[in-house]
Amino acid sequence: MKTVFSPRHAGHSGNVELDTNEIVPAYEKPSRAEFIRARIEAVGLGPIVEPQAHGLETARKVHDPAYLEFLESVYPEWLAAGRSGTAMPYVWPTRALRADVVPTSIEGKIGFYAFDAGATFVAGTWDAVRSSHDSALSAASLVESGEPAAFALCRPPGHHAGSNFAGGYCFINNAAVAAQWFLDQGAKRVSILDVDYHHGNGTQEIFYRRSDVQVVNLHADPLFEYPHFLGHADEGGEGAGEGFNHNLPMARGTDWSGWSKALERGFKLVSDYTPDVLIVSLGVDTFERDPISQFKLVSDDYPKIGREIARLRLPTLFVMEGGYAVEEIGINAVGVLTGFEDR
Amino acid sequence: MKTVFSPRHAGHSGNVELDTNEIVPAYEKPSRAEFIRARIEAVGLGPIVEPQAHGLETARKVHDPAYLEFLESVYPEWLAAGRSGTAMPYVWPTRALRADVVPTSIEGKIGFYAFDAGATFVAGTWDAVRSSHDSALSAASLVESGEPAAFALCRPPGHHAGSNFAGGYCFINNAAVAAQWFLDQGAKRVSILDVDYHHGNGTQEIFYRRSDVQVVNLHADPLFEYPHFLGHADEGGEGAGEGFNHNLPMARGTDWSGWSKALERGFKLVSDYTPDVLIVSLGVDTFERDPISQFKLVSDDYPKIGREIARLRLPTLFVMEGGYAVEEIGINAVGVLTGFEDR
Numbered sequence: 001m002k003t004v005f006s007p008r009h010a011g012h013s014g015n016v017e018l019d020t021n022e023i024v025p026a027y028e029k030p031s032r033a034e035f036i037r038a039r040i041e042a043v044g045l046g047p048i049v050e051p052q053a054h055g056l057e058t059a060r061k062v063h064d065p066a067y068l069e070f071l072e073s074v075y076p077e078w079l080a081a082g083r084s085g086t087a088m089p090y091v092w093p094t095r096a097l098r099a100d101v102v103p104t105s106i107e108g109k110i111g112f113y114a115f116d117a118g119a120t121f122v123a124g125t126w127d128a129v130r131s132s133h134d135s136a137l138s139a140a141s142l143v144e145s146g147e148p149a150a151f152a153l154c155r156p157p158g159h160h161a162g163s164n165f166a167g168g169y170c171f172i173n174n175a176a177v178a179a180q181w182f183l184d185q186g187a188k189r190v191s192i193l194d195v196d197y198h199h200g201n202g203t204q205e206i207f208y209r210r211s212d213v214q215v216v217n218l219h220a221d222p223l224f225e226y227p228h229f230l231g232h233a234d235e236g237g238e239g240a241g242e243g244f245n246h247n248l249p250m251a252r253g254t255d256w257s258g259w260s261k262a263l264e265r266g267f268k269l270v271s272d273y274t275p276d277v278l279i280v281s282l283g284v285d286t287f288e289r290d291p292i293s294q295f296k297l298v299s300d301d302y303p304k305i306g307r308e309i310a311r312l313r314l315p316t317l318f319v320m321e322g323g324y325a326v327e328e329i330g331i332n333a334v335g336v337l338t339g340f341e342d343r
Numbered sequence: 344m345k346t347v348f349s350p351r352h353a354g355h356s357g358n359v360e361l362d363t364n365e366i367v368p369a370y371e372k373p374s375r376a377e378f379i380r381a382r383i384e385a386v387g388l389g390p391i392v393e394p395q396a397h398g399l400e401t402a403r404k405v406h407d408p409a410y411l412e413f414l415e416s417v418y419p420e421w422l423a424a425g426r427s428g429t430a431m432p433y434v435w436p437t438r439a440l441r442a443d444v445v446p447t448s449i450e451g452k453i454g455f456y457a458f459d460a461g462a463t464f465v466a467g468t469w470d471a472v473r474s475s476h477d478s479a480l481s482a483a484s485l486v487e488s489g490e491p492a493a494f495a496l497c498r499p500p501g502h503h504a505g506s507n508f509a510g511g512y513c514f515i516n517n518a519a520v521a522a523q524w525f526l527d528q529g530a531k532r533v534s535i536l537d538v539d540y541h542h543g544n545g546t547q548e549i550f551y552r553r554s555d556v557q558v559v560n561l562h563a564d565p566l567f568e569y570p571h572f573l574g575h576a577d578e579g580g581e582g583a584g585e586g587f588n589h590n591l592p593m594a595r596g597t598d599w600s601g602w603s604k605a606l607e608r609g610f611k612l613v614s615d616y617t618p619d620v621l622i623v624s625l626g627v628d629t630f631e632r633d634p635i636s637q638f639k640l641v642s643d644d645y646p647k648i649g650r651e652i653a654r655l656r657l658p659t660l661f662v663m664e665g666g667y668a669v670e671e672i673g674i675n676a677v678g679v680l681t682g683f684e685d686r
């Protein structure tokens with residue numbers, strides 16, 4: 001399996017995040033991707049290629065164009081306002097506040113386009129986001145051109161980013177852009193199977209009223225876990241999208257025995273939908289020693305996930321999402337991929 | 344003029360807040376109230392009395408009872424979850440996230456009931472919030488019983504707190520509870536004139552669909568200033584409340600010449616409404632040296648505000664809101680009150 005990976009991800013580094021009542025170095029850091037890259041080389045998964053540059057025309061079909069412009073301009077505006085260091089919001093447009101007027105000051109804008117203080121900006125963020133987006137599209141091209149599978153080693157990740165908001169370390173929703181791109185190439189139906197520990201609230205929001213992209217999420221119950229305000233089992237889609245969104249929330253402490261049952265349910269949903277392409281939002285923060293998560297998968301479980309996915313016999317694009325146990329992220333993410341190749 | 348003030352405000356101390364990309368000691372700190380109290384004594388404004396204890400039955404008419412229960416339980420739950428220090432949220436239910444399911448974990452709950460990371464909790468917060476609420480109601484009783492005016496030296500402040508959310512250093516909306524209480528005593532119409540630098544988004548939200556409380560806000564334009572997502576001139580109330588909400592946003596750098604014109608417009612609106620009682624949400628963060636604000640009022644302007652308010656010849660309850668230039672907050676807030684008494 002080929003991997004598409006850009007060294008430009010490393011520009012998104014040195015940023016901080018709000019963790020409870022402290023400002024800490026972001027958990028979503030460059031070494032995550034580098035450990036995965038190193039593991040790919042160590043096990044000989046296949047070639048690692050750099051992405052080709054892509055325009056934002058596909059991204060503009062799943063994200064508000066004004067939001068994409070914001071992502072590009074936020075850090076220069078932050079500096080122009082006399083601020084320095086990590087750009088992050090401090091107030092958010094929750095219920096009873098307006099969602100229809102974008103503030104003019106950068107302090108207002110950055111909150112307007114966010115739902116937490118976790119997708120933070122430094123000078124190199126936009127270039128890294130663009131390169132991550134390019135990796136997803138370049139890997140999608142490999143699948144479109146006949147490869148049975150490809151791996152987009154995306155960083156930053158994407159599944160928390162919605163049509164017009166960042167959050168949870170995510171800016172552009174790489175999997176959503178790839179799904180749109182497959183449709184634009186002629187696919188009739190695309191399934192996104194999100195196996196990250198956290199609910200992919202951005203992916204759900206983007207496709208919630210559409211029937212051409214099925215979204216299946218396996219994740220920690222939002223009653224106890226981030227993102228807390230989406231991901232319940234009763235969210236089934238709306239309008240034309242009704243019946244095409246599926247949430248499988250699980251309890252704190254879920255291990256392979258429980259998680260694999262949800263995976264089987266997810267496979268059934270995907271099979272019944274008969275998609276032309278499968279996109280796997282691949283997070284490995286389900287790992288027992290992940291620093292910010294509370295599931296109990298062990299490293300030996302990840303190849304099993306890959307083997308099971310392969311049994312769907314679908315053209316498959318793996319898109320990297322979360323996973324924060326830095327050394328093990330390589331073993332676990334690449335474990336899924338080698339499992340898929342049944343070796 | 345009598346002042347109602349509780350020393351129990353001091354229990355809300357030692358908390359931190361998110362200021363841009365740093366965690367800093369909260370700007371809303373105990374010395375704010377103590378400087379005002381000292382100034383009241385220095386100028387001999389009148390007696391300072393402690394509030395009487397009040398139940399929450401009036402508060403439950405303007406706040407969701409579940410929200411009030413949350414305010415009481417949040418810090419014990421925070422400790423029970425194994426956390427320590429300041430309790431504050433890290434993810435918020437913005438657009439595309441659900442407002443109808445309250446998470447069970449304290450991390451989820453605290454974000455559910457907030458719109459920023461500025462209303463933070465320590466062990467003494469709830470007791471201070473209760474005492475601040477009691478001060479507002481006890482001062483309202485003084486006005487109800489015939490005093491021409493009274494000053495509720497409330498801390499924490501209240502005008503950013505809405506029916507079911509905290510933010511901007513505010514938890515219970517003291518002015519809103521007092522307005523409801525006046526109505527419950529037989530008043531037909533109550534005006535709230537909010538002269539704080541920031542838009543009183545909570546007060547607006549609470550009364551937005553009601554005609555029995557007029558809300559007039561003078562504040563920094565939300566396009567550039569906190570709370571950023573409410574306070575525009577086109578927000579006039581809804582349903583039965585249509586025509587009873589008035590926003591007078593002003594530009595960065597506004598000084599007395601501009602600010603006093605907005606005040607005159609506010610007075611006209613209040614006069615035309617012919618309220619039985621006037622509540623002044625008294626913030627003095629319009630001051631030129633306020634550390635978090637950008638208006639240019641000087642200390643000599645504050646007695647003029649009080650003198651102008653007195654010309655409305657209405658029973659008047661002053662409720663303390665913001666103001667962060669710690670030493671001058673006493674001079675400026677008490678300046679309004681002595682100006683009202685025309686001395």
Ligand SMILES: [Zn+2]
Pocket residue numbers: 196197198283285321322323
């Ligand atoms: Zn995750």
Ligand SMILES: [Zn+2]
Pocket residue numbers: 539540541626628664665666
């Ligand atoms: Zn203020």
